[in-house]
Amino acid sequence: MTAEHSGKQTHHYTILFPPHPAREDDPHYKDFNHYHESTKHDPEIYQCAIGKHRGDFSECDLDKPLELHHSHVEFSLQAGVDLKWLAVDYPGIDNPDEVGAWVESAANLMWLCERHHRGLDGIHKLSASDFEAIKYVRGLIIE
Numbered sequence: 001m002t003a004e005h006s007g008k009q010t011h012h013y014t015i016l017f018p019p020h021p022a023r024e025d026d027p028h029y030k031d032f033n034h035y036h037e038s039t040k041h042d043p044e045i046y047q048c049a050i051g052k053h054r055g056d057f058s059e060c061d062l063d064k065p066l067e068l069h070h071s072h073v074e075f076s077l078q079a080g081v082d083l084k085w086l087a088v089d090y091p092g093i094d095n096p097d098e099v100g101a102w103v104e105s106a107a108n109l110m111w112l113c114e115r116h117h118r119g120l121d122g123i124h125k126l127s128a129s130d131f132e133a134i135k136y137v138r139g140l141i142i143e
Helices: 029-039 049-054 075-080 083-089 099-103 128-133
Strands: 067-070 109-112
Touching: 029 067, 029 109, 049 109, 075 099
Parallel strands: none
Antiparallel strands: 067 109
16 A cells, blocks of 8 residues: 655646626626625525535635635636537526626535635635545645
């Protein structure tokens, strides 16, 4: 058996963001704000998705307010989405005039604590496979 060990991971790449409006100019930003305001006091919804999945919030940063994450399509990428590809997983989302509303809807939003959103083992820091793994492996990511 191989002994426990650590391995430094480094990922460098460039993302080409398609043109997109500023958040404050987005006509659907009100939908994001509505979801934010209407769910932040609902204890069944307002939970870090990682802690909720585990049934254990011990690795969540609960000292700060939770943050909403665009779980499937980031706001800044919506203009670049191939709607045929999106409709495979989300049937009916194939109208370019409606994709913005979907991006800011509950179907594309999840609550995360700061740690699991932008922090040490956050979705914006880790590779997709490592973020998936933190659901199941305690203490996977160390500084």
